[in-house]
Amino acid sequence: MKPEVDSKYKVFSAVFLGICFVTGMTIFGYCFLLSKQPQKTVTVIGSAKERVVSDIATWSSSFSVKTSESALSEAFKLMKRYEAEVLSVFEQHGIDRKSVKASSITVMENYVPEQLATERSYTLVEYLFVETRDIQEIAERSKLITQELLDKGIVFQSNPVQYYYSKLPELRVKLLSEAVKDAKRRAMEIASTSGLKLLRVVSAKSGVVQVLAPNSTEVSDYGTYDTSTIEKDVMVTVNVVFEVK
Structure with a gap:
């Protein structure tokens, strides 16, 4: 009797496992099918x-001097005098010197056709940059400063004021x-x-x-x-x- 019971138990276990396997594969297949269906x-x-x-404004400008090669040294001295005068005018119009960032003097050689060239010439330029919270006044001040410096004979170039947040x-x-x-x-x-x-x-x-x-x-x-x-x-x-x- 005991071998017969063991045989039946083995058959039952095999059938049960088979049903579980088929059921699991069916569920897996259904879930896989759902996952492959297009999602709406x-x-x-x-x-x-x-x-x-805007709460910040920036204003950039520059002044320059043209000179011949033989007069470069004097042109550098003139640029330093211009710098002092420009910063003084800035200050007179309410722009503190400490808020002005000045570049070093840039030297650029001017192009002259070979047939006309007698001596090399250069343009010396210094760039100025101002950042301020004085949003409402800086545009008008830049106009007044530019006009005053031009009236003094300084070649001064002003760029539009830019506003940032x-x-x-x-x-x-x-x-x-x-x-x-x-x-x-x-x-x-x-x-x-x-x-x-x-x-x-x-x-x-x-x-x-x-x-x-x-x-x-x-x-x-x-x-x-x-x-x-x-x-x-x-x-x-x-x-x-x-x-x-």
Whole structure:
């Protein structure tokens, strides 16, 4: 009797294991089939924009002297006198000398056709850079300074004032959050009109920051940073993919 019981037990165990194996493979196959079925998704671009006021301005300028090779030494001395006079005029118009960064004197040889050349000539240039929080006044001051120096006979070149917003990184984080919310609102509208239910976020990718002149639409794939205006529109976009069913 004992060998017969063992034989039946072995048969039962083999059948049971076989059923478990078939059941497991069936479940696995079903799950694998589900994973291979195309996932229903909706892709939405959300955006957020905020107007800010620049809190930093920069102004660059330069003055120069043209000279012949034989008079280079005197030209260098003249440049140093001009530097003192330029900085004095800056200070008279409310720009502290300590806030002015001056470059070393750059010497550039002037091109003269060989048939006309009697002696080499050069242009000596010194560049000046000012960074200030005085946003409202710097543009007008730069105009007055330029005119006064030109009236004194100094060859002075002024570049346009540029305006920047220093808290852009913090604002970007805030706008990204708002852009994601905007994307979700748009996705819910699309889903509801299509009879679908919005599920989880599959992926999200933020776009570049666009710093635009007020009401401008001149965006770029690589980002835009307008420096010509005191007020700016900062815009951020985000591409979000939602699962739907």
